[in-house]
Amino acid sequence: MSELQSALDALVAEDLHGLTDGAVLDRTALLVQVVNRASAELTRTVRHAELTQTCEHDGLKSMRSWLIGHARLSQTEASRVVRSGRVLEHFPALAAGFAQGEITAAQVNVVAEKIGAGEVARAEEQGIDLTAFDQVWARVATESPHESLAAAVQAFENALDPDGPEPDPTEGRRLTIVKHADGSISLRADLDVVGGEKVQAAIESIVQADRPKGDERTRAQQNADGLVQLCENQLASGNLPVLRTVKPHVVVGVDLEDLVDPATGPGAGEMGFGATISAARARYLACDGSISRIVMGPDGTPLDLGRDHRVVTPGLRKAVERRDKSCVFAGCGAPSWWCDVHHLIHWLHGGETSLQNSALLCERHHTKVHHGFRVERDPGGRWRTYRPDDTEILIGALPH
Known part of the structure; x- marks a missing residue:
């Protein structure tokens, strides 16, 4: 590479006016x-x-x-x-x-x-x-x-395609969803050629975009992960039809003690369709969510239903979007409508819900920051991103 750089430097230094x-x-x-x-x-x-x-x-x-x-x-x-x-x-x-x-x-x-x-x-x-x-x-x-x-x-x-387009054979499409006792589900689908191609293309695009080193997942596991990611992207987009006056969203019920406990707490949160998740995962979802207080009686009966309270208010989100404009993780730049407002210090641990304690992160990098990566805003207003080993991710750095 150094020889290539030297050759390019020599070309730049050449006087073109001296050439025929x-x-x-x-x-x-x-x-x-x-x-x-x-x-x-x-x-x-x-x-x-x-x-x-x-x-x-x-x-x-x-x-x-x-x-x-x-x-x-x-x-x-x-x-x-x-x-x-x-x-x-x-x-x-x-x-x-x-x-x-x-x-x-x-x-x-x-x-x-x-x-x-x-x-x-x-x-x-x-x-x-x-x-x-x-x-x-x-x-x-x-x-x-x-x-x-x-x-x-x-x-x-x-x-x-010498014969041109075929008629639309969609009458045979079927999708059955079976929910098990623990909240997990099994899917059974029958799709026509056109519908099947669309589903395969969508899932394949996600599978091919996520092929990390040492990936030991089976093809079936990759397809399942791709389907979940496809649905997650659609939920995050906010473009799905309204369901019973509200946009479809993920619901988690978790005890306050489990939510604030720094331990992982497996099985502490209950999802809207019956599955369970860890307290750590619930804290991630709570970083930029809507919190509802429900006081339960000793027999499990709700005694008091508090109104929904957004951890990040619409006004604060507008201020964060105006300042950050896109995901602040180095090299990303995902638009604001893909992003969550991340608490640099989680509100559960005393972090303020303020502009100074907030950062705009897309869903992927929000997860990264909750798993070892770190973003900081320096006194000059520049966002910096650090890997789990505390080395900084630098944009446009020339190879040495």
């Missing part, structure tokens, strides 16, 4: 090739990082998030890099041309925008020769104008 016209054009062509090769290497590296979930080192869930937060790429550009890395695994000729600098990142994106894992799977099911398309695309990309590649990719899409 032909030399300037040769230099331009060479730089295009260098940029292509560097883009290919970036794409390869990002794909490796995605597969090994390297971004977890900085507390982020995906390489797209890391590229946006740490490398300051736009959302569109970050998506392009990640998407290209995924598709090139299926098209070695295209990948080779990219690595050699003969194919541009934009050309690779022409393929990646249209061809994903679903299209590749469908092609294999239909016996379509991916190798032939790969070789044609590589040749078109290196020999023809940029626009010609789009037409070649369209030929692939036409081969996938």
Whole structure:
């Protein structure tokens, strides 16, 4: 890497006015090739990082998030890099041309925008020769104008679906939910091809975005975690239909003594549908929730029902959103409507419910902070993020 940096420094120092016209054009062509090769290497590296979930080192869930937060790429550009890395695994000729600098990142994106894992799977099911398309695309990309590649990719899409769209077969959809005595549930679903594809695509996107090192979960466990995360995202979005005058939400009942006890307290909280959770998990949910006081009699009868009290008032939340604007965890930047207001010192332990003791954190990083990571606001108003080993996560730090 140091040699690469030195070569770039030498290029910058070169006096362009001392070059002939032909030399300037040769230099331009060479730089295009260098940029292509560097883009290919970036794409390869990002794909490796995605597969090994390297971004977890900085507390982020995906390489797209890391590229946006740490490398300051736009959302569109970050998506392009990640998407290209995924598709090139299926098209070695295209990948080779990219690595050699003969194919541009934009050309690779022409393929990646249209061809994903679903299209590749469908092609294999239909016996379509991916190798032939790969070789044609590589040749078109290196020999023809940029626009010609789009037409070649369209030929692939036409081969996938020569008969056009099918009718909507949705009558056979069934979903049965069976709740057990401990509050856990079992699901049984029957879905048509279209509905099943949608469910698989949604869950697969979450599964593929969360592949940490040393993951020993079975595929069934990964799918279940993906389904729960999908529902969690929807609940957090606030866009689900209103249910009996209120938005659907998670309900936890826990004794005050268990809630304030610093011990974990397994089985201390009861969920709205009957399951139990630990006191530690209940404290996490209480960080930015709505608290209702219920005084119980000795026979378990409610004697007094206090009104709901929001730990974080709407006015305070507006002030925190105005100050922080997005998740303050280093490299994240998730919008405010994805975020909770986190108490830097939990209100259960005497922390004030105030602007100075509050931080805007997305759901993922709120959990991270409750499990070892730490955010602090320095006297200058800058947020700093620390790993569990107290090393700081720095944005844009150059490698040494």
